[in-house]
Amino acid sequence: MESPRWWLLFPALMAVDHCLALVDQKDSDPIDTNPRDVPPRPALPCHKLSVSNIDFAFNLYRQLAWNAPGENILFSPASVSSALATLFLGAPAASRAQLLEGLGLNLSVVPEAEVQEAFQDLLLRLPLQGPRLLLTVGQRRFHSLGPGAGQDPGEGQKCIREYVEKQTQGKLGAWVEDLGNETAAVLVNHVLLRAGWETPFDLEATSPKEFFVDELRTVQVPMMRQKARHRFLHDPELQCTVLQMDHAGAGNVTTFFVFPSRGALGQLEDALLPETLIKWDSLLRTRELNFHFPKFSISSTSRLELLLPRGAVGGGLPGQPGLNVSRVTHKAVMTLGEEGSEAAAATSIQLTPSPHPDFDSTPPPDTEFRRPFLVMTFHTETGSMLFLGKIVNPLG
Template identity: 50%
Template sequence: MEGHRLLLLLPVLVATAHCQAFTGPEDATRATADPQDSTPRPSLPFHKISRGNLEFAFNLYRQLALNSPNGNIFFSPASISSALVALSLEAPTDSRNKLLKILGFNLTTVPKAEIQEGFEDLQHRLHSQSPQLLLTTGQHRFSNLGHRSMKKLKNTQKHIKKHVHQKTNGMLGAWMQDLGNETTEVLLNHILFKATTSLRKSLRDPTRSVRIPTMMQNASHLFYVDYELQSIVLQMELTANTTSVFVFPVQGALHQLEKALSPERLIKWNRSFFTRLLPGGTWRREGSRSLEALLPLLKVRGGIPKQLLLNISKVTHKAVLELDEEGLEAAAVTNIQLSPLPHPASSPSASESTQVYQPFLVMTFHTETGSLLFLGKVVNPLY
């Protein structure tokens, strides 16, 4: 890093909590700023949903980890929450309140209008197209599907698959969740992310480095040892207001780390980073999940006027992340199917792997908004 550069992992939460800022100098010493010098930032619409979004992300992660303790996990909290909040705003009061509670919101403190305004503001700020950062998000609803012949069903699935391929630059491969026979609507939410790294080549100091698979070249990254959680935390700066965080617990400390994930823990890490030189290698991770079992039986309004209330019958999600010396690229799609019939009871997802390696967590943030774009756990690096 050049000089004593301050990186705010979560500026929204830091500003809200009036936290003091810490610098990250090359000699690994840390200096604190006078808390009296910290002035609260003006409240923007997305500020009001930031904490709820993070709480939802960590709660969903814990549920997935409980169902798949020995398997890799990777998903986009930003995509899932955006899709579900869109349905909640169209739902009857009871269903809306249940969905918003799952999403981390309390309508007594954050009214429906402010949640809607916050997500609209967030979606606007998440868009960027430049040589350093490509970040696009969006939703599309396929309505009035009705009862279809096998030929029409295949044509509809082909159309949806083409839409996903275009919006994610083909990163998700041939993935397409089959439509249920009773599905009358499909809501798709996509996110595409590509950021370059702001790295500089340097010789590795063997007395100050930690060997982890992150990049193909030696580089300076922000680094912290959380002794309470027995974990090493590495923050990799990406360009254009984005960053990735890797958390490496010691053997046996993963459950403690997962239980402690919270906005406050992120603030603590951000306050305490200093610089280290770290090596690594090329890396790719992906994950697919069925999420309807994590939701109560809820009815929402469809996209067609005067249509009867529909059930959320199926919720599927896939995310992919690729990391190399050039930067980080990721994409995700959330697929929500609506039908007159409720979703069938389903058992928890099976583990992707039974061979356990030393696991670690990875998170990718949009630092302007504090939005957690991607979150995952790597248990088996071979899958």
């Protein structure tokens, strides 16, 4: 039996103080090895967030999928949760626990001081830089934007746009931040990933093939081809195929592609849980694969305020009422090709002195992966999900 080389999620589900860590052992041919015999990396403060953050990511994904059936979905759970945690940890004590529970964090299990330490540790450990791997994260708060603040709203929008463009190297295109009339502050969080494949595709082997968007529609998509060894499994219970492809850079970033069988997408989406990842990790085996895979380039913009917990998050000036989350905008892009993938995301949270306003709600190995699929990119040291999406149409 192969030793799992992702992170040991199971102990973290059983006890918070256990580690969610990647095992430093490269795959080889399947052998009978007890995973317990392989020592994990030491536990890190950020590991106390891993299961909660993954659960939050899957819950948010299901809400987005429900509101936009048949559409591409892409977001950065790491960006959204980090931005919200920054605000929630500064909220009044009366609402702090409830707001953090909206992120899947139970303060009776992980004390608030440890939650704060864990997020700080996460933001310190996520950035990576190497010849073929770049990961940057960060956030900035823009103040004095409300009425009477003495700053032209247009100038505030320009500053935010320029910040997002610089931090994401223009990957998000023209970021437009329409500030509400009462907006007093904006918190912006960004993530940028540029990661080459550990085993690149053959540049000369790409050719157009049909991709089945749904039962009635196909599109011509450039399909890459590769013959290489990857971790792979077929899950008969959930009727899906899972392919793991590592990125260059000492095993710090890996991506999982999950291809449901025809008609099984809904069942798969319902089963997205940390425990499902544990099961897949125990079943994945390294195999020699000769397969075709679609190139894609997608972007997704989401309004999240109605999907997230509400409440005053503090931040007002002395003697003034606390601020409330009024608008949460998230935009993400991802491009995947022969040499690797590039992705970027930004989360913008507008804060107003007034309560949350009402908004309109928005409602056996298959070697040719030619139907809608899920993509999950992880930072393995911290157990963080950097990007989560559903590719319905690779052409965007």
